[in-house]
Amino acid sequence: MMNLNQETMQEVVAEAFDRTESLRWQMAITRAAQELESNPFMHYDGHAVIILRESNEIYSANGTCQCKAFEFGKPCWHRAAARLITRYNERSSH
Numbered sequence: 001m002m003n004l005n006q007e008t009m010q011e012v013v014a015e016a017f018d019r020t021e022s023l024r025w026q027m028a029i030t031r032a033a034q035e036l037e038s039n040p041f042m043h044y045d046g047h048a049v050i051i052l053r054e055s056n057e058i059y060s061a062n063g064t065c066q067c068k069a070f071e072f073g074k075p076c077w078h079r080a081a082a083r084l085i086t087r088y089n090e091r092s093s094h
């Protein structure tokens with residue numbers, strides 16, 4: 001689980017949500033926000049969000065991902081999480 005300022009993250013999530021009109025991306029963003037809050041098997045290495053899955057697969061998401069959704073050109077919450085963290089860090093460093 002990542003140690004994030006919930007207030008800042010909520011602002012970042014709301015902004016990301018407003019920036020897309022894609023329902024799939026909005027769903028991915030919602031899921032990403034939930035996972036960032038509660039998933040103990042993910043962390044940020046300064047470049048990508050690393051997600052360890054039950055199947056022992058590891059997803060490393062920034063602009064790309066290793067999951068099926070990405071393979072089929074669909075939005076995935078892994079990449080949404082990576083974008084959220086990037087924006088969160090930008091905001092936190094100002």
Ligand SMILES: [Zn+2]
Pocket residue numbers: 059061065066067068069070076077078079
């Ligand atoms: Zn993915």
